[in-house]
Amino acid sequence: MLGEGILKGLVETARNFFGSFVSKDRLTTVQFPEERLPQPEAARNFPFLVYDGDNWQAGMRCVACQICEKECPPKCIFIEKSSDKKPDYTGKQQFYPAVFNIDVSVCMSCQICVEVCPFDAIEMDNAFELSTTDRFGGLLWNREQLAKPNSYFHKIHPATATEIDERLAAAKAKAEAKAKPGADGGASTTPQPDPPPAAN
């Protein structure tokens, strides 16, 4: 019969229409600003710099090795190395970034900076409501805007953060154990065979 297929289709549409009042399967949307779905743990948006403790300058994990700057596919990271050094989490003297800028209007959220970072200093944020009326200055983030505490990292990616914390604690314990035997006086300057990251 001509029109049978259309009628069948209309039954289908009606089933979906009425089903949307009762079944979650058929109405999957939520009213966004009021109602929010939880983000999965892996969700990523833009990178941020992790720091330990309360002071972002003292606790900054980044040692300005500039690997992420080199590896970044769209080249949105700009780093200037400091001229002086500060102790890192194991007490070893390291450089720190005097300038660390990320142009988030260029960043494509690919996570490669996170993967190549040998110091677990850069991680992905999942904040997404970042609109600004200033399209140049407002989207060029400096190190102060990028620095976020480790506790924030724990909040957004608990599993990864715990794993990294364990790894860093093990490295610290190893460094301390190594520093002890020869450390009668100042232990912090003991030379360490910590692998300096290979370039490229």
Place this chain on the structure above:
Amino acid sequence: MISMTTPPNQEMHEGLVADGGQDELLEIALGPHHPSTHGVFRMDVVLDGERVVKLKPVFGYLHRNHEKIAESASYLASMPYTDRLDYICSLTNNWAYALAVEKLAGLQVPERAEYIRVITAELTRLVNHTATIGFLTQEMGASGTPLMYAFREREKILDLFESLTGSRMMCNYMRFGGCRVELPAGWLEQTKKVVKDFPRFLDEYEQLLTGNEIFMARAQGVGVLKKDLAINAGITGPMLRASGVNYDIRKVDKYGIYDRFDFKIPLGEHGDVYDRYMVRMLEMRESLKILNQALRDLPQGPIMDPKAKIRGFRPKPGESYGRIEAPKGELGFYLISDGSPNPFRYRVRPPSLINLTVLEDMCRGYSIADTIVIFGTVDIVLGEVDR
């Protein structure tokens, strides 16, 4: 007379209406900002009444120098750019590129990673075909309803991608020698549920469309692509199979671990719009079969080749071609290495662009409204056509 300074488009304009419009041919530009062109794409159409006499696809509006950028960036840095080729199916793009680099560097992918790749690739096929058919019905005039049903299902799979890779469309998941991260807790159960629920959607969708008289009138016998033309023009993917050619790289090459799965290749007979729709519907059912087998057999183990390096990756000099059956057709990456950290030559063989070359042959003699529908079944993404 064409002077050297004439832009190429001008030449074509002169060629299209040769007699200056004397026998009342009308040349119109369909696009580049037309809702049916799936992006910025223009068809220069010459019409006799409402019938298409000539058609020239004009593209390049989205050209962004992908191949040259990849030649100046490291191998890893090109991986996120491959997401942006065919942005509907980023995971298959990742796989094709990873396959080419793995051939170049001689990396072995662990078994678990191979299974994860198959699972994500087949989910991508579902995503692509639902989107294609949804847009096809939209272009036939079914405003929204079938498209929204299709997107509702696609959404569930994108949620899976997000919880696995961190991003819904720009997944950037595969790495040379494996996959980036392990499956998160509960992901397999969630995937199994999506795969289990998917046939219900396909049944409903087929009830809505397959027997629909309006749909059949618009699709059957329209835009026929002959078998020999399809072969000669290098068409691949569902378009080729709808013309009746049994050629699927999953069966021909058996790349990855596709030889372990039991699935069939759906073939069309007539090569019209309806066959191309039907082949995609059936292909989704076959993908579900593969998914069920892969999810059942997924082994434990590592997901990365221990020899693979993230930093300082320099493959030995040589060349390689990695190709896969992407949802749109044969997607290939051709690489030449000179031993430096970036490829000497990087070439993409995009299925969308090559499938587009027969558009004129399919559209000649049909009306403008049919041209839009035929164009919809070619299934292109402009990110891949223009690169």
